[in-house]
Amino acid sequence: NAGVTQTPKFRVLKTGQSMTLLCAQDMNHEYMYWYRQDPGMGLRLIHYSVGEGTTAKGEVPDGYNVSRLKKQNFLLGLESAAPSQTSVYFCASSYPGRFDYGYTFGSGTRLTVV
Amino acid sequence: AQTVTQSQPEMSVQEAETVTLSCTYDTSESDYYLFWYKQPPSRQMILVIRQEAYKQQNATENRFSVNFQKAAKSFSLKISDSQLGDAAMYFCAYRGQGGSEKLVFGKGTKLTVNP
Numbered sequence: 039n040a041g042v043t044q045t046p047k048f049r050v051l052k053t054g055q056s057m058t059l060l061c062a063q064d065m066n067h068e069y070m071y072w073y074r075q076d077p078g079m080g081l082r083l084i085h086y087s088v089g090e091g092t093t094a095k096g097e098v099p100d101g102y103n104v105s106r107l108k109k110q111n112f113l114l115g116l117e118s119a120a121p122s123q124t125s126v127y128f129c130a131s132s133y134p135g136r137f138d139y140g141y142t143f144g145s146g147t148r149l150t151v152v
Numbered sequence: 153a154q155t156v157t158q159s160q161p162e163m164s165v166q167e168a169e170t171v172t173l174s175c176t177y178d179t180s181e182s183d184y185y186l187f188w189y190k191q192p193p194s195r196q197m198i199l200v201i202r203q204e205a206y207k208q209q210n211a212t213e214n215r216f217s218v219n220f221q222k223a224a225k226s227f228s229l230k231i232s233d234s235q236l237g238d239a240a241m242y243f244c245a246y247r248g249q250g251g252s253e254k255l256v257f258g259k260g261t262k263l264t265v266n267p
Binding site for chain 1: 156158161185187189194195196197199202243245247253254255256257258259260
């Protein structure tokens with residue numbers, strides 16, 4: 039099925055470890071986004087990309103890095119994980135100018151940092 | 153920067169009754185889109201309904217409808233004939249037309265449906 043695929047779905051990290059979350063979409067969307075969801079906080083934008091090779095900071099970018107080397111993939115990296123990064127992470131994508139349709143979301147990654 | 157406020161962290165409704173979830177937003181833009189998303193325990197984000205700011209007519213999708221008051225910057229969601237499957241987190245979201253077209257979310261309302 040076409041859509042946004044996130045891997046992994048669950049992960050437990052120790053403080054200080056690093057990891058990369060992968061987001062892949064097969065809809066030829068230009069725009070891609072990474073959000074984190076915490077209880078009582080809604081979804082907050084971490085980083086986003088408006089095209090291959092471009093990235094930009096969102097609302098809560100500290101402690102994260104991203105890369106968009108290929109149009110269909112958007113990677114979110116944690117270089118040195120901290121307990122404050124325990125969260126559910128969502129990737130989403132969209133066409134520019136098709137803001138009337140909102141986003142297509144992945145199913146989320148639950149990350150626990152101990 | 154745009155902000156979205158959902159003032160009801162939790163709501164409950166009896167099955168078959170009607171419930172209204174509130175949302176207000178702040179923006180200086182004249183044209184934009186507003187959305188309600190549903191997030192069941194499965195975590196999947198499901199688009200419930202959308203409203204174009206330049207349209208005065210309120211959007212409806214089956215049992216879901218909105219009350220859009222542009223001057224008041226208010227965008228409430230009404231769920232009629234509530235069903236057990238409506239139990240979920242509901243997020244109000246704003247999307248402008250410029251730049252990256254980012255979605256800005258409210259903090260969410262947890263809806264419980266009682267049998």
